[in-house]
Amino acid sequence: MRRRTPFRAQLRPAPLHRRVGIGAALFIMVLAVSGLLLNHTDALKLDQRQVDSSLLLQWYGIDMPDQASHYDSGSYRVSQLGEQLYFNSQPLLSSKRPLIGITSNEQLTVIALSNGLLLLSHEGELVERLDTLPQGMDKIDALGSDAGGNVAIRQGERMVVADQELLSWQAAAPQLNIKWSQASQVDAAYSKNLLSNYRQQTLDYERVLLDLHSGRLFGQWGPYVMDAAAVAMVLLALTGLWRSLKGRTRKRH
Amino acid sequence: MTVALRTTSLAPSLAMLLFALAWLLAATPATARGTYLPPADFIQQSFANQPPAPKLLWLDKELQKSVNTILGHDYPALRLRYWRQQQRSVWVLEEIGKEQPITLGIVVNAGAIETFEVLIFRESRGSEIRHPFFTRQFDKVSLNQDGQLSSTVDGISGATLSVRAATRLARLALLLHQQVINRP
Numbered sequence: 001m002r003r004r005t006p007f008r009a010q011l012r013p014a015p016l017h018r019r020v021g022i023g024a025a026l027f028i029m030v031l032a033v034s035g036l037l038l039n040h041t042d043a044l045k046l047d048q049r050q051v052d053s054s055l056l057l058q059w060y061g062i063d064m065p066d067q068a069s070h071y072d073s074g075s076y077r078v079s080q081l082g083e084q085l086y087f088n089s090q091p092l093l094s095s096k097r098p099l100i101g102i103t104s105n106e107q108l109t110v111i112a113l114s115n116g117l118l119l120l121s122h123e124g125e126l127v128e129r130l131d132t133l134p135q136g137m138d139k140i141d142a143l144g145s146d147a148g149g150n151v152a153i154r155q156g157e158r159m160v161v162a163d164q165e166l167l168s169w170q171a172a173a174p175q176l177n178i179k180w181s182q183a184s185q186v187d188a189a190y191s192k193n194l195l196s197n198y199r200q201q202t203l204d205y206e207r208v209l210l211d212l213h214s215g216r217l218f219g220q221w222g223p224y225v226m227d228a229a230a231v232a233m234v235l236l237a238l239t240g241l242w243r244s245l246k247g248r249t250r251k252r253h
Numbered sequence: 254m255t256v257a258l259r260t261t262s263l264a265p266s267l268a269m270l271l272f273a274l275a276w277l278l279a280a281t282p283a284t285a286r287g288t289y290l291p292p293a294d295f296i297q298q299s300f301a302n303q304p305p306a307p308k309l310l311w312l313d314k315e316l317q318k319s320v321n322t323i324l325g326h327d328y329p330a331l332r333l334r335y336w337r338q339q340q341r342s343v344w345v346l347e348e349i350g351k352e353q354p355i356t357l358g359i360v361v362n363a364g365a366i367e368t369f370e371v372l373i374f375r376e377s378r379g380s381e382i383r384h385p386f387f388t389r390q391f392d393k394v395s396l397n398q399d400g401q402l403s404s405t406v407d408g409i410s411g412a413t414l415s416v417r418a419a420t421r422l423a424r425l426a427l428l429l430h431q432q433v434i435n436r437p
Binding site for chain 2: 135
């Protein structure tokens with residue numbers, strides 16, 4: 001029968017150093033490797049690399065946002081998932097304001113948010129952002145265009161129409177035939193593509209490594225585990241030093 | 254008896270502590286994010302409530318190159334609107350300080366800055382640039398032959414990025430003014 005090592009003997013530097021080393025090896029390696037990678041975030045472009053692993057995204061609970069709206073101008077489509085805007089499936093910008101509609105003419109595509117307009121080229125480049133609404137308006141309820149392609153916006157009963165370059169606005173005549181942008185339905189493939197894009201945009205590798213390094217990736221107890229690993233590193237250093245000094249003293253005697 | 258004495262001696266200390274806490278809370282500056290002057294109002298003010306019709310300046314490749322030299326990146330739009338009356342031009346420009354765009358209103362008159370004002374500040378730090386002690390430094394500043402500001406702008410500790418963004422936009426407004434002033 002194997003004899004049990006007495007407790008006091010377990011606290012001697014050699015066994016303590018060994019036990020702490022074996023017990024914390026995995027966590028210390030995680031800390032060291034993640035720390036090394038984080039030290040070179042810029043060189044490795046970790047903050048620009050988006051996570052597309054569905055396992056990791058699910059682990060973070062990144063799923064379809066509650067609010068999604070889509071508008072179609074015929075040739076172009078704009079969608080808003082949460083705060084992210086997409087123009088023809090490509091990320092455009094982030095906006096907390098709700099999407100109101102889209103319209104396009106020969107020169108420009110115009111997207112309305114409740115507090116302003118985004119003017120885009122047909123290639124999707126931002127031409128101008130109009131945050132100042134026509135006098136007497138403080139939000140946009142609807143976006144449309146008249147038969148000549150002039151952009152029109154409405155707040156309540158008040159309607160105004162812009163010139164071709166959207167430099168000035170005039171009150172729209174009640175009889176003017178304006179086609180207002182309406183929310184549209186999207187097919188499952190488009191929706192899936194958008195969701196995948198949204199999820200990828202939400203999480204980068206720097207975030208994951210930071211959470212791995214701090215232990216937050218493993219839930220509320222994770223940081224304490226990493227704290228224990230850090231304490232273990234200090235213990236390893238102390239017991240290592242202790243052993244080294246003790247060995248030297250023995251040799252002298 | 255002892256308890257009563259202790260309670261009595263603690264009361265002034267507690268009162269002082271509460272007073273100190275209240276003073277600290279009152280002294281803590283509130284977040285200075287916000288719209289100080291809506292851009293539409295700035296334009297109205299700049300022309301004594303009679304602004305001319307806006308005009309457009311398209312940022313072609315050549316101009317974007319010059320803009321890039323000043324900002325370190327292209328301006329995030331293909332065109333800019335401005336308001337001009339004789340030798341005066343008015344610009345509403347945006348530049349990111351640290352994370353959020355800062356909106357400035359700049360009036361240029363005969364090649365020198367006449368008015369420099371922070372219209373919207375969205376960052377959590379650095380809003381000190383909105384104060385006149387900072388904006389005054391841009392009065393009558395123009396571009397020298399190297400494309401730099403004709404006088405040095407003193408920084409504000411804790412607002413370095415906002416100061417840099419403001420200085421870049423001052424140079425940009427002066428450059429854009431040069432582009433439009435000879436137009437009909």
